[in-house]
Amino acid sequence: MKYLSFDIEATGLAENDYLIEFGMVPFCSETGEIAHHLEKNWYVKCPSFEELKPRLDKWVIDHNKELIDKAHNEGEELNQFKILLETYLNDPEVTEYFQKTERNKIVLFGKSLNAIDLPFMNRDLGWNFMREHFHHQVLDLSSVVMSMCDMKLLPDSCQSGSGLMKHFKMGDVAHTALADAVNTADLYLKVMKSAKKS
Numbered sequence: 001m002k003y004l005s006f007d008i009e010a011t012g013l014a015e016n017d018y019l020i021e022f023g024m025v026p027f028c029s030e031t032g033e034i035a036h037h038l039e040k041n042w043y044v045k046c047p048s049f050e051e052l053k054p055r056l057d058k059w060v061i062d063h064n065k066e067l068i069d070k071a072h073n074e075g076e077e078l079n080q081f082k083i084l085l086e087t088y089l090n091d092p093e094v095t096e097y098f099q100k101t102e103r104n105k106i107v108l109f110g111k112s113l114n115a116i117d118l119p120f121m122n123r124d125l126g127w128n129f130m131r132e133h134f135h136h137q138v139l140d141l142s143s144v145v146m147s148m149c150d151m152k153l154l155p156d157s158c159q160s161g162s163g164l165m166k167h168f169k170m171g172d173v174a175h176t177a178l179a180d181a182v183n184t185a186d187l188y189l190k191v192m193k194s195a196k197k198s
Contacts, residue, residue: 002028002098003109003139005185007177008117009067011046012057018046019120020071022081023178026097027109027185029192034185035097040088041178045075063175082125089133105135111161111184113140141188153195164191 006024011017025039046052049068053061060068076084088094089106098106110117118138122130145164148154157163161173165183168190174180 001030001107002026003185004098004106004134005034005109005181005188006117007110007180007184008120009064009175009177010116010120011052011064011068012055012060013116018052018071019044019078019124020046020068020075021177022085023176023181025178025181025185026094027189029189032189032193034182034189036182038094038097039178039182042081042084043071043075044081045077046071048072067176078124082129085125086129086133106133107135107137107139109139109141109185109188110181111141113138113142139188141184141191144188144191148191148195154191 004024004026006022008019008023009021010019021041021043023039023041026035027033028035046068049065049072052068075081089100094100098104100106108118141164142159145154145158149156149159154164155167158167164187165171165173168187170183170187174183
């Protein structure tokens with residue numbers, strides 16, 4: 001099966017926080033190949049760090065100033081980002097990769113999708129955009145890993161992103177959208193391979 005692994009970075013996790021980075025890469029679970037030639041990354045414009053700082057979480061202040069500055073200075077306006085993303089999704093090479101039709105839509109893949117990524121995407125891109133381009137079913141790595149921990153196929157420490165990265169000796173979570181989208185796809189392929197050996 002082919003999936004579109006994606007990740008977002010935001011100014012926080014509250015309802016009125018800003019989407020500031022979006023990264024994605026298609027991959028195939030059957031061949032185990034990540035389609036790096038189709039990977040994409042955008043920054044999305046937001047207010048300045050100084051303007052946002054009074055309502056930012058401490059972790060964001062300590063770790064994401066550079067990313068917020070980049071989004072503020074170089075990011076696409078939200079409406080422009082939506083156009084760029086739609087252009088990508090309708091590109092003949094992407095359509096051919098996914099064998100996309102009106103009925104066969106792209107399946108989104110990521111980590112903690114329901115808690116973080118999908119609420120931001122539905123809010124900022126709109127319900128109609130999401131339904132037009134993406135399948136209503138998604139695959140969430142967090143759910144897959146929790147099930148495997150329940151079955152004792154992975155240690156409980158894998159339930160956190162950093163724990164899963166360490167288990168497969170992949171270093172630390174990058175906290176940049178494209179790197180996390182690629183790593184999440186790679187982790188899923190490694191988790192599948194591990195399950196087949198069990």
